[in-house]
Amino acid sequence: MSLDALSDVLRSVRLRGAVFFHISGHSDWAAEAPPAREIAPLLMPGVEHVVEYHAVTQGTCWAGIPGGPFEQLSAGDVVMFPHGDAHVVSSAPGLRGSSDLSWFGSARIEQLPLRVAYDGRNVQLETMPDSASDATIVCGFLGCDMQPFNPLIAALPRMLHLRANGEDAWIARFTEQAAAESRANRAGGEAMLARMSEMMFVDAVRRYADALPAQSAGWLAGLRDRFIGRALALMHEQPAEDWTLDELGRRVGLSRSALHERFVQLVGIPPMQYLAQWRMQAAARLLLETRATVAAIALDVGYDSEAAFARAFKRLVGSPPAAWRRERSNQK
Known part of the structure; x- marks a missing residue:
């Protein structure tokens, strides 16, 4: 795993x-x-x-x-x-x-x-x-x-x-x-x-x-898989990397199509969608636990543009990163 x-x-x-x-x-x-x-x-x-x-x-x-x-x-x-x-x-x-x-x-x-x-x-x-x-x-x-x-x-x-x-x-x-x-x-x-x-x-x-059976699906089953577990580890270790499906497949030893099919079968979503969502989770942790600016956090999770990062964050969470940070801070 x-x-x-x-x-x-x-x-x-x-x-x-x-x-x-x-x-x-x-x-x-x-x-x-x-x-x-x-x-x-x-x-x-x-x-x-x-x-x-x-x-x-x-x-x-x-x-x-x-x-x-x-x-x-x-x-x-x-x-x-x-x-x-x-x-x-x-x-x-x-x-x-x-x-x-x-x-x-x-x-x-x-x-x-x-x-x-x-x-x-x-x-x-x-x-x-x-x-x-x-x-x-x-x-x-x-x-x-x-x-x-x-x-x-x-x-x-x-x-x-x-x-x-x-x-x-x-x-x-x-x-x-x-x-x-x-x-x-x-x-x-x-x-x-x-x-x-x-x-x-x-x-x-x-x-x-x-204890999961060999043919199980889900995120935990993906962690146990030789190829998908490695792909997940790479995205978690280096979320800011400019990953492509081709490069990720090359690093884990699968073709582009084989990686996509195996990842969806086990995890339930495509690799690049998983990466985008994980970047937002990594950004959320930085927003809550550091005083870094939104622009700096955007770079840390793989976005060249603060505006592009803010749009992606709002699309997933429902509010811009700065507003979300203020709201969560007020809940403490």
Whole structure:
């Protein structure tokens, strides 16, 4: 796999994690989460996209998307919902809960993680973890940017189950540490869990990509391909290069037509379109993280003209680069 391209995307979409809930379940319980777009403004204001995950620290439970299949989770397992779907975690498959979060308004958000007890359909805030529960879960959120271009999220399944078997021992250690930190309320615990959750997400993506069947399609499958992975790495390493389809094909060892066909088959868009979109993502990162002028950033991502860069950026994002930078800065 072209890990450099994966790392490049993860850096550019500004992945950041947070842990907010320590849940205990009793009897025939069900915790139902609304779509991430509805809960994100409460928990991670200003974040474009939220991935929710649940780490089982004790007992067993089930997780799934309403109307879809449910999977059983055991202690040490982690389940993720990369697309931000509404979902249910419960004591048995098929149970439904309430997605009403009105109780959240009474919570003291400065005391994280929040401890929430589900007893059947009843929900209440706890002051201490309940060791007598049927299952305990640490729930966290990972925020990332979707604009101008994030090829990773679309390449992931709607639900990703990471089992704590021998191969996935790191996942089990994460859940153990998550449980310990959420119980202890030690100084720096929230920041530590946030960084660990980011690492866990990266590990999950790599593991999912490594397990893809040989005939899979998608951006992650492209990273694994001998030719397309190299083409992606070259565009990520040198976005300002004056790439042509002929030159890219020559560097990876394919003809122009073969590269185009293989790239579209795996990634879903032509190579030059991918390059244009990736340049805008690289530019967005520079706009947010540096004080460089728009003209300098245009040169850094391969445009000879500031005007041409501004038109391309607006076409993809919806506003000119300078206005977009001001808007995003005001959201911080």
